[in-house]
Amino acid sequence: MTAEAIQAASPRPPAGVSAADGDRPLSIALLTYKGNPFCGGQGVYVRHLSRELARLGHTVEVIGAQPYPVVDQGFHLPEGAPGGRVGLTELPSLDLYRQPDPFRTPRPGEYRDWIDALEVAMMWTGGFPEPLTFSLRARRHLAARRGAFDVVHDNQTLGYGLLGLERTGFPLVTTIHHPITVDRQLDLDAATGWRRRASVRRWYGFTRMQKRVARRLPAVLTVSGSSRQEIVDHLGVRQDRVHVVHIGADTGLFSPDPSVAEVPGRIVTTSSADVPLKGLIHLVEALAKLRTENPRAHLVVVGKRAEDGPVAAAIERYGLEGAVEFVKGISDQELVDLVRGAQIACVPSLYEGFSLPAAEAMATGTPLVATTGGAIPEVAGSDGDTCLAVPPGDAGALAAALGRLLDPDTGSELRRRLGARGRERVLRRFTWEQAARGTAEHYREAIAAQAVRAPGLVRTA
Incomplete structure (x- = not known):
């Protein structure tokens, strides 16, 4: 079977089906503290997953900080196919690492509240504040919008602000692409001199928070079996709480084209x-x-x-x-x-x-x-x-x-x-449609589990 035949044979929902698994469409809040696709794989994940969830009939609101996510709000749907939509809510930080003035000190008029002050204080002491401060802002934002979403999906923020979010009525699912403790160890191994190693340890101080938060989360998604085992080993998350949903490539965009000439070497x-x-x-x-x-x-x-x-x-x-x-x-x-x-x-x-x-x-x-x-x-x-x-x-x-x-x-x-x-x-x-279907299944499991734990808090259609 050819590659194109494999793609054509993949199961697709019939016209008129309202969501990925035939149930009602979901309203999803997708949180990402660093969601620009040019900043790395997490931004690519948010962009493609949100689009494919919408193609399956769901409504996705991406809530992100600077550098703001890129989302596909005007994607094409086949005629007669059900479809949701993708929206973007900007939840601004102080953007302390922007170019061309990273590690900047904000002007007094830029401070809005105590979270801003905390963000600057952590930056001044060599730490990386964004996972914590974004989680606090996201919690405040969601608390003001009770009942607006069926489920909240956190994209590896793992900040203290996520704890207790379910008590405000939002079932929570979190994606951990891989434990950042792996990056920390590799950076320490490459560091030369005690000053550089001390700086690396300060920068990665947020990983202690992420460990504590990850252990208390009800449902964790990850992108590979290798990452699943490392989340268990490095972060101490119970194995039965970690589920693999492979991500993929945009196979329509990333496709062969014989008209593009090979460049020798x-x-x-x-x-x-x-x-x-x-x-x-x-x-x-x-x-x-x-x-x-x-x-x-x-x-x-x-x-x-x-x-x-x-x-x-x-x-x-x-x-x-x-x-x-x-x-x-x-x-x-x-x-x-x-x-x-x-x-x-x-x-x-x-x-x-x-x-x-x-x-x-x-x-x-x-x-x-x-x-x-x-x-x-x-x-x-x-x-x-x-x-x-x-x-x-x-x-x-x-x-x-x-x-x-x-x-x-x-x-x-x-x-x-x-x-x-x-x-x-x-x-x-490894396609984004398969990733969206698998992710939606775990959303429904999280919603069902929340209904058992706190039936009065679950959003109803």
Whole structure:
């Protein structure tokens, strides 16, 4: 069966069905303290999940702080299909980390209340206040709108303001993409000197709050089996409270297009330059090895370039200034065409809770080289049938895998086979429609559980 046939055969609700599972449509508040899709995977999650929930008939109100989420309010629905809508409510913070003046001190007239003062005080002491302060603002906002929503879905805020939210009449579901304690440990491992390590510990102080809150939540969703186990191990959440709902790629947007010409030797990756978790330095080292045999090999990084730091130093050390390009702020269509035109997509991360870039690259039919860090094998496979898998942090193994795909004799056929089977895998297992259906099922379970615990508080149609 072809990839397109798999997609066409996926079950869809008949016209006239009001919601994902045939019951009444739901009204959903989707909270996100950092929801811009250009800031990372959490923003992509909010945008695509909200749109697909609306396509299934639900009404979704995204409630977010700066950088504000991007939502699809004018999406297309097939004729005769039921559909909800997506709205956006802006819940402003003081936006202390905005460019070009991050870590700014607000003017006296900007302070509105005690939450603003708390936000500044935490920033002054080297902490990251946004998960806590957004949760407090969200709780206040929701308390003023009792009865407005069937369910509240928190996107990894895990702030103290969420505790007790159900007592105000809102069943609560929370998504934890992966425990931020993983990022904290990798940043500590990469830190040099006691001052830098102390700064990392202060910045990640909010993870103590997130641990305490996560343990008290009634229902946690996560995006992979790997993340589920880490939530249990790192955060101490009971295993029976954590449920896996895989996310996916926008397979209509990320799709093959033979009219986009391949650029010989091009490798594309999505990464923040000096986030140790993303493993970009190992890919730069691999590129240096690869170019000794294939001088046309070059790397395009979708992400911001750091002017100094380990990656910049490695690029200079290996003489790769002309072989590594950083692009940022590109449109969705520009990103898709960039991936389509690459001969290889690469995910060099030391750890991923899911890896949207892997799923998106596979959806375009671009062959993938990826590490086995975290949940990446769960998404991309690890048997050589849908991607070439290498150990995380191993530049030599990365260079060897990239070299196999660029081999002038055998690389072309291997790229074709991996690309076709990778797309089939995504269409079969990782689409946003499937994610929305699975998420809606857990909303209904949360509503039913709330009705048992506090029947007088549950919103009725």
